[in-house]
Amino acid sequence: xxxxxxxxxxxxxxxxxxxxxxxxxxxxxxxxxxxxxxxxxxxxxxxxxxxxxxxxxxxxxxxxxxxxxxxxxxxxxxxxxxxxxxxxxxxxxxxxxxxxxxxxxxxxxxxxxxxxxxxxxxxxxxxxxxxxxxxxxxxxxxxxxxxxxxxxxxxxxxxxxxxxxxxxxxxxxxxxxxxxxxxxxxxxxxxxxxxxxxxxxxxxxxxxxxxxxxxxxxxxxxxxxxxxxxxxxxxxxxxxxxxxxxxxxxxxxxxxxxxxxxxxxxxxxxxxxxxxxxxxxxxxxxxxxxxxxxxxxxxxxxxxxxxxxxxxxxxxxxxxxxxxxxxxxxxxxxxxxxxxxxxxxxxxxxxxxxxxxxxxxxxxxxxxxxxxxxxxxxxxxxxxxxxxxxxxxxxxxxxxxxxxxxxxxxxxxxxxxxxxxxxxxxxxxxxxxxxxxxxxxxxxxxxxxxxxxxxxxxxxxxxxxxxxxx
Numbered sequence: 001x002x003x004x005x006x007x008x009x010x011x012x013x014x015x016x017x018x019x020x021x022x023x024x025x026x027x028x029x030x031x032x033x034x035x036x037x038x039x040x041x042x043x044x045x046x047x048x049x050x051x052x053x054x055x056x057x058x059x060x061x062x063x064x065x066x067x068x069x070x071x072x073x074x075x076x077x078x079x080x081x082x083x084x085x086x087x088x089x090x091x092x093x094x095x096x097x098x099x100x101x102x103x104x105x106x107x108x109x110x111x112x113x114x115x116x117x118x119x120x121x122x123x124x125x126x127x128x129x130x131x132x133x134x135x136x137x138x139x140x141x142x143x144x145x146x147x148x149x150x151x152x153x154x155x156x157x158x159x160x161x162x163x164x165x166x167x168x169x170x171x172x173x174x175x176x177x178x179x180x181x182x183x184x185x186x187x188x189x190x191x192x193x194x195x196x197x198x199x200x201x202x203x204x205x206x207x208x209x210x211x212x213x214x215x216x217x218x219x220x221x222x223x224x225x226x227x228x229x230x231x232x233x234x235x236x237x238x239x240x241x242x243x244x245x246x247x248x249x250x251x252x253x254x255x256x257x258x259x260x261x262x263x264x265x266x267x268x269x270x271x272x273x274x275x276x277x278x279x280x281x282x283x284x285x286x287x288x289x290x291x292x293x294x295x296x297x298x299x300x301x302x303x304x305x306x307x308x309x310x311x312x313x314x315x316x317x318x319x320x321x322x323x324x325x326x327x328x329x330x331x332x333x334x335x336x337x338x339x340x341x342x343x344x345x346x347x348x349x350x351x352x353x354x355x356x357x358x359x360x361x362x363x364x365x366x367x368x369x370x371x372x373x374x375x376x377x378x379x380x381x382x383x384x385x386x387x388x389x390x391x392x393x394x395x396x397x398x399x400x401x402x403x404x405x406x407x408x409x410x411x412x413x414x415x416x417x418x419x420x421x422x423x424x425x426x427x428x429x430x431x432x433x434x435x436x437x438x439x440x441x442x443x444x445x446x447x448x449x450x451x452x453x454x455x456x457x458x459x460x461x462x463x464x465x466x467x468x469x470x
Contacts, residue, residue, distance in 0.1 A: 003095065003096070003097050003098060004097075004098060004099060004177055004178070005097055005099065006074060006097065006099050006103065006104070006107045007073060007074065007097050009073070010035065010073045010074045011035065011036060011073055012035070012036045012037075012038075012070070012072040012073045012074070013030050013035050013036070013037050013038075013072055013073065013074045013075075013076060013104075014037075014038045014039060014040070014067070014068060014070075014072040014074075014075050014076070015027050015037070015038075015039040015040075015075075015076045015078070016039070016040055016041075016063065016075060016076070016077050016078055016081050016085065016087050016088070016091075017039075017040075017041050017077075017078030017080050017081050018039025018040060018041050018052065018057075018059060018078075019039075019041040019043055019044060019048045019049065019052070019059070020041075020078055020080065021147060021148075021156060022101055022145075022147060022156075023039070023076070023078050023101060024048055024051070024052060025145060025155075025156050025157040026076065026101055026104055026105060026109075026145075026157075027039055027052060027055075027057055028052070028055050028057070028157065029105075029108070029109050029145075029157055029159055030104070030108060031055050031056065031057055032159055033108060033109075033159070035108075037057045037058075038057065038058045038059070038060070038067075038070070038072065039052070039057060039058075039059050039060070040059065040060040040061075040062065040063055040064070040067045040087060041059065041061070041062075041063075042061075042062055042063060044059055044061040044062075063085050063086050063087045064086055064087070065086050065087065065089065065090035065093075066090075067087055067090075068087055068090045068091060068094060068096065071094060071096065072096065073097070074096075074097050074098065074099065074104075075087075075091050075096050075097070075098040075099075076098070076099055076100070076101060076104050077091075077098055077099070077100060077101075077175050077176070077177070078101060078175070079100070079101065079172065079173060079174055079175050079176075079182075081175070081176060082176055083176045083177070088176075100174045100175040100177075100178055100182075100185070101174075101175075101182070102174060102182045102183075102185035102186065103174075103185055105145055105167065105185075105186075106185050106186055109143065109145065109159070109165070110143075110165050110167065110186065113143060113163060113164060113165035114163050114164050114165070114189035114190075115164075115165050115167055115186050115187065115188045115189055115190075116131060116164060116165065116166045116167070116188065116189065116190045116191075116192070116303060117167050117169045117183060117186050117188035117190070117191045117192070118131065118166065118167070118168050118169060118191075118192045118194070119168075119169035119170070119171065119183050119191065119192065119193060119194070119214075119217065120192070120193050120194030120195045120196065120230070120236075121171070121194070121195050121196055121197040121199050121210075121346070121348075122194060122195050122197070122292070122346065122348060122349055122352075123194040123195065123292060123293075123295070123296045123299075124147070124168045124169070124170075124194060125146060125147050125148040125168060125324055125327065125343075126148075126288070126293060126296045126323075126324055126327055127192060127194055127296040127299050127300060128144070128146045128147075128166050128167070128168040128192075129146055129148060129150045129321075129323075129324045130296060130297055130299075130300035130318070130321060131166050131192070131299075131300045131303050131304070132144040132146065132150065132153075132158070132166040133150065133152050133153075133317060133320075133321050134300055134301075134303075134304045134309065134313075134314055134317040134318065134321075135162075135164060135166070135304065135307065135309070136152075136153075136158075136160075136317075137313065137316065137317030137320060138304060138309040138310070138313040138314065138317060139313070140160075140162045140163075140164060140307070140309075141160035141161045141162035142158070142160045142162050142164050142165065142166060143157075143158055143159050143160040143162070143164070143165040143166070144157060144158050144160075144165060144166040144167070145157050145165070145166075145167050145168065146166065146167075146168045147168045147170070148324040148325060148326060148327065148343075149324065149325040149326075150322075150324055151322035151323050151324065151325065152320070152321065152322045164189075164307070167186060169181075169182060169183030169186060169188075169217075170182040170183060171183060171200070171210070171213055171214065172200055172203065173203055179203075180213075181213045181216075181217070183217055184213075184216065184217060184220070187222065188221070188225055189225055189226070190225065190226045190227075190228060190303055190306060191217070191221060191225065191226070191227050191228065192227075192228045192229075192299050192303060193214070193218075193227065193228070193229045193230060193236055193239070193240075194230050194233075194296070194299065195230050195232075195233040195235070195236060196210060196211060196214050196233060196235035196236055196239065197210070197233075197235070197346070197348060198210055198380070199346055199375055200374065200375055202374035202375065202378075207235070211235060211238075211239070214235075214239055215239055215242065218239050218240070218242055218243055218244075219242060219244065221243065221244055221245045222245065223244055223245050224245065225245045225246075226245060226246050226247070226248060226306060227240065227243050227245055227246070227247045227248070228247075228248050228249075228250060228299055228302050228303055228306070229243075229247055229248070229249050229250070230249075230250055230251050230295065230299065231249035231250065231251045231253055231255050231256045232251035232252060232253055232256075232295070233251075237255075248302055248306070250295070250298050250299050250302050251295060251298070252295075257276065257277050257302075258274065258275070258276055258298055258299075258301070258302045259274070259275045259298075260272045260273060260274055260275075260294055260295075260298055261273045261275060262283075263291070263294060265359050265360070267359075267360045268287045268360070269285045269286070269287060270285065270286055270287075270288060270289065270290075270293070270294060271283060271284070271285040272284060272285075272294050274298065274301060276302075276305065281301075281305075281311060282311050282315060284297065284301065284314075284315055284318055285318070285319060286318050286319065286321060287319075287321070287322075287323070288321070288323065288328070289328055289356040289357055289359075289360050290328075290352060290353070290355060290356020290357070291352070291355070291356070292352040292356065293356065297318060300318075301314055301318070304317075325341075326341050326342065326343045327342060327343060328340060328342055328353065328356065328357060329341045329342070331463040331464070331467065332463075332464075332467045334467050334470035335445070335447060335470050336446075336447025336448055336449075337445045337446070337447065337448075337449050337450075337451060337470055338361060338449070338450040338451070339450075339451045339453065339463055339466055339467055339470075340357060340450060340451065340452045340453065341453050341463050342452060342453065342454050343454075343455075343456055344454040345371070345372065345373045345375075345376050345454065345455065345456045346375070346376070346381075347381050347384045347385050347387070347388040348388075349454075350367075350369065350385070350388040350389065350454055351387070351388040351389075351390070351391070353452065353454065354367055354388070354389065354390075354391040354392050354452065355391050357450060357452055358391050361448070361449075361450040362448050363446070363447070363448025363449040363450065364393035364394060364446075364448070364449045364450075365391065365392050365393050365394075365449075365450055365452060366392070366393065366394045366395075366396065366441065366444075366445065366449055366450065366451045366452065367389055367392035367394070367395045367396070367452050367454065368395075368396045368398075368437060368441075368451060368452065368453045368454065368462070369389075369395070369396070369397050369398070369454045369455070370398045370400070370453075370454070370455035370457065370459050371397075371398075371400045371412050371414065372400060372401075372402065372455050372456055372457045372459075373456050374405075374406075376400075376412060377400045377402065377403055377405070377406050377411065377412050378406055378410045378411070378412055379410055379411060379412050379413065381412075382412055382413065382416060382417070385417050385420075386417060386420040386421055386424060389421060389426060389428070390424075390426075392426070392452075393427065394427045394428075394429075394444070395418075395421055395426055395427065395428040395429070396428075396429050396431060396437050396440065396441070397414045397417050397418050397421075397428065397429070397430055397431070398414060398431050398432075398433075398434065398437060398459075399414045399415075399430070399431065399432045399433075400412065400414065414430055415430045418430040434459065434460040434462050434465075437462065438462065438465055438466050438469050439469075441466060441469075441470075442466070442469040442470055445470065451466065453466075
């Protein structure tokens with residue numbers, strides 16, 4: 001499409017679907033850069049609406065052709081926007097120039113920066129956040145654009161004056177007019193690949209399809225760039241064999257240049273040694289829970305070392321890292337019962353999160369799971385999920401509220417998962433509503449328990465309501 005471009009002179013920008021986490025961050029960055037920014041969305045409510053308003057960004061509640069009557073110089077189209085959207089129709093009728101979110105980030109925010117791109121099926125947000133914080137703590141005035149709220153910064157973006165920018169690169173498709181992955185719009189100086197598994201069953205056919213898009217990323221890396229690759233993952237090892245640039249592997253296998261050893265847990269700390277090319281580097285510690293987060297930290301340490309940050313600065317930065325919202329986030333403690341919030345939705349993430357949290361609490365681990373993504377509401381992992389809950393003492397599974405979006409023959413069965421868990425002699429319960437889960441847990445939970453809530457959505461504000469009920 002010839003109008004899918006960014007014109008030479010841009011002063012006014014309109015964002016369709018502005019209230020998404022990424023689009024809102026882009027809107028704020030553009031505003032901070034001096035552009036006149038407007039936007040529209042169908043889900044305009046606090047805190048996002050009030051936050052954008054506080055930045056002086058006008059938001060139109062709902063999609064209407066009239067929202068583009070001012071004829072902005074550029075329209076940024078969110079990836080959740082369909083070609084049938086009334087504003088897309090108006091955009092085409094008015095012959096307005098348009099682009100996707102990653103195109104805008106690359107053109108306006110990352111231009112002139114050395115991009116550190118963090119991608120992979122799991123751990124992107126935490127790893128990217130760790131890298132951004134370590135570089136900042138090490139004195140580099142870093143920019144970043146990440147899919148989660150960093151507690152150290154209170155936001156998911158930053159415009160710095162330094163030469164580096166950390167970007168979380170998503171493999172999901174870019175826009176209705178661009179079905180390629182978002183990460184293909186960047187030219188990274190350093191690329192971190194955390195792992196490759198099957199996910200996003202709404203756009204990918206199988207694991208080979210997923211591998212193909214990451215293969216495209218790897219083959220396109222500039223010879224002078226660096227790939228930091230998690231070699232524990234067999235799919236990553238295959239991809240890394242084709243890399244056209246220098247590669248530094250990480251993970252606890254002999255082939256990896258970066259490895260950990262002597263891991264120990266003394267709540268709230270996880271401590272571990274790091275070796276680099278077979279030589280002891282230093283001992284590190286973090287408040288992040290779980291082996292998978294030690295691996296994420298190892299990737300961040302490798303990147304920081306690549307940029308010549310002193311080891312002592314990396315150690316200190318890691319100890320001061322406060323985590324990311326919705327990643328093992330403690331939402332509160334009532335009656336001695338801790339309520340945690342986590343974004344886990346893929347079976348691997350569910351399994352690793354449960355394993356990570358359990359050693360840090362003395363009581364029962366109660367896992368509460370809402371299948372909500374386009375993949376978890378499909379039956380592709382129906383036979384895998386039962387094993388993901390092995391570490392939980394009590395399990396509550398909700399019926400997906402959006403299940404009708406999925407074709408009947410492809411739907412995931414929460415009741416079926418509970419039957420399979422019970423067959424494994426697990427204490428598992430099926431619930432049709434969030435209210436029923438809250439009522440159940442208010443009666444069942446006892447002092448010392450930790451309730452781990454896992455969903456990629458708001459889950460009907462279950463965390464605050466559960467704490468109130470307790």
